[in-house]
Amino acid sequence: MTSDGTIIVEHLSKSFGPVRAVDDLSFEVAPGRVTGFLGPNGAGKTTTLRMLLGLVRPTSGVATIGGEAYGQISRPLRTVGAALEAASFHPGRTALDHLRLYTPQVGVPDARASQVLELVGLSEAAHRRVGGFSLGMRQRLALATTLLGDPRVLLLDEPANGLDPEGIRWLRGFLRALAAEGRTILVSSHVLSEVEQTVDDVVIIARGRLAHASSLAELAGMARVQVRAVSPDAAGLTALVDRSAWTRTDAGDPRVADLWDVDAATVGAAAFAAGLELHELSSRDPGLEGLFLQLVGAVESAVA
Numbered sequence: 001m002t003s004d005g006t007i008i009v010e011h012l013s014k015s016f017g018p019v020r021a022v023d024d025l026s027f028e029v030a031p032g033r034v035t036g037f038l039g040p041n042g043a044g045k046t047t048t049l050r051m052l053l054g055l056v057r058p059t060s061g062v063a064t065i066g067g068e069a070y071g072q073i074s075r076p077l078r079t080v081g082a083a084l085e086a087a088s089f090h091p092g093r094t095a096l097d098h099l100r101l102y103t104p105q106v107g108v109p110d111a112r113a114s115q116v117l118e119l120v121g122l123s124e125a126a127h128r129r130v131g132g133f134s135l136g137m138r139q140r141l142a143l144a145t146t147l148l149g150d151p152r153v154l155l156l157d158e159p160a161n162g163l164d165p166e167g168i169r170w171l172r173g174f175l176r177a178l179a180a181e182g183r184t185i186l187v188s189s190h191v192l193s194e195v196e197q198t199v200d201d202v203v204i205i206a207r208g209r210l211a212h213a214s215s216l217a218e219l220a221g222m223a224r225v226q227v228r229a230v231s232p233d234a235a236g237l238t239a240l241v242d243r244s245a246w247t248r249t250d251a252g253d254p255r256v257a258d259l260w261d262v263d264a265a266t267v268g269a270a271a272f273a274a275g276l277e278l279h280e281l282s283s284r285d286p287g288l289e290g291l292f293l294q295l296v297g298a299v300e301s302a303v304a
């Protein structure tokens with residue numbers, strides 16, 4: 001393992017029979033940052049994480065952590081902490097007993113179990129049976145389990161799932177602090193808004209393909225105002241949009257033009273000059289979530 005915990009995914013593909021779950025996917029995840037791994041249900045996030053962990057063999061391409069495939073890392077549980085599926089806990093075990101099951105595998109002393117419980121704020125519940133835990137407490141316990149080996153890299157599948165606003169706030173602060181220590185943190189989610197305040201970088205996928213990868217700040221800079229022009233003259237509207245080379249997304253009605261790279265005043269002036277009757281001219285800010293859906297939609301319609 002090289003000194004840093006950079007994750008590199010290169011031309012990664014995985015087919016399950018006719019289903020292309022991951023399709024020529026490439027991206028990098030940098031240490032010292034929290035990266036959101038985003039995409040709608042079925043986009044291929046879990047399959048990608050499973051390939052990173054050597055649990056699924058890629059059809060082609062490679063996925064490495066610190067320059068090595070997971071199977072080559074000498075003490076993998078001390079290097080990579082992963083929480084993939086909704087963790088299942090034996091309901092009769094206490095939180096501490098659950099963690100002590102794993103300490104020998106990870107190769108850390110039993111005392112580490114109490115330390116990680118303290119890190120996730122569960123010390124007071126250490127001797128309580130997990131069967132009585134709330135979903136939020138289970139999520140914290142799953143996170144504590146991933147931290148046993150003090151790993152440099154954390155892969156977390158939907159860690160905010162089931163957390164209340166207070167739990168989400170806590171998770172945000174916790175992950176940010178771990179990243180500030182130089183760790184690589186990859187967090188999957190199917191909604192950008194859930195991780196928007198947590199992540200530094202985003203990797204967005206759809207239909208197994210890369211839709212977008214950048215810092216969150218760059219993505220926010222792309223969130224543009226959308227202008228909607230509605231005319232009873234569909235052919236005239238299309239001719240104006242084409243002539244002006246504006247970017248139009250399909251609104252499902254030829255009399256409606258949703259435009260991304262122009263302001264309302266410019267559209268109004270051009271329509272007036274062309275003698276085109278408009279019944280509506282409005283602008284709206286689709287926000288980050290709207291942009292996310294647009295990026296996903298562009299890939300989905302290209303694949304369909």
Ligand SMILES: Nc1ncnc2c1ncn2[C@@H]1O[C@H](COP(=O)(O)OP(=O)(O)OP(=O)(O)O)[C@@H](O)[C@H]1O
Binds near residue numbers: 016047048190
């Ligand atoms: N073992 C498998 N056998 C067959 N198909 C699979 C298998 N694992 C995943 N798939 C298919 O691959 C595609 C990607 O699934 P994956 O679970 O990776 O997506 P995801 O982005 O994690 O979705 P979700 O947010 O719903 O968990 C889906 O169409 C899924 O049905």
